[in-house]
């Protein structure tokens with residue numbers, strides 16, 4: 294949850310959808326947009342999580358609507374878009390944040406059903422959601438895909454997860470071309486951020502230290518670090534940036 298003092302209102306009058314946004318990076322991102330004046334539409338699979346997150350955001354004075362949306366459920370994706378358009382009449386920003394990492398098997402040992410699930414949630418659902426959203430996104434709108442540093446350096450134990458995240462770099466380029474000039478499409482590649490998703494770090498001090506040592510800034514990331522980068526890319530400050538991936542990883546090795 295944001296501990297920063299947010300003084301700007303870059304998103305006043307804007308409508309922002311963030312998927313998988315009832316905790317972690319998605320929640321902080323929704324919160325950041327909301328604190329900067331946006332009307333935010335949050336979602337995840339579980340009603341209880343949606344309700345709790347909505348209450349937390351409302352308590353901060355944020356204009357928020359919560360919708361159930363398992364991103365691989367076509368009807369729920371459509372409902373997310375329709376609810377947003379019925380309530381606000383448009384969509385200015387879509388942040389595609391949902392992902393799974395169900396297996397630590399090597400690529401050749403990953404079961405076919407797991408390969409399908411990784412593709413379906415981490416890549417295909419983002420495409421299909423944007424297919425539904427695109428007709429409502431007009432001049433000046435923006436899409437942010439949430440990839441991972443693991444898309445550049447695929448870790449052995451997160452092999453196919455990493456490959457789906459690499460795919461998002463390509464998807465960013467392709468969608469940026471297809472959705473130009475009205476909609477900019479960019480991507481962030483987070484480093485390691487303690488969340489439920491990376492719960493394996495919290496209980497392993499040696500692993501935490503080894504990851505911190507790989508950064509130049511000697512620390513793990515925070516969900517607010519990711520939210521700030523997403524907000525920048527969606528803002529008018531980034532109005533000449535499209536088709537790019539911003540690595541937000543404290544200087545961890547990524548690319549030249």
Ligand code: NAP
Nearest residue numbers: 313315316317318337338339364392441485486488489490
């Ligand atoms: P997180 O804290 O575990 O939060 C996951 C959120 O996603 C929850 O709100 C969860 O709520 C929702 N969710 C899970 N599966 C979903 C689905 N199929 N459809 C819709 N919502 C779903 O995760 P996080 O660490 O913030 O990760 C967010 C994104 O950042 C992911 O794309 C991840 O790959 C990427 N990333 C994270 C890190 C990191 O170090 N944390 C690093 C690189 C990239 P429900 O349970 O209610 O569905």
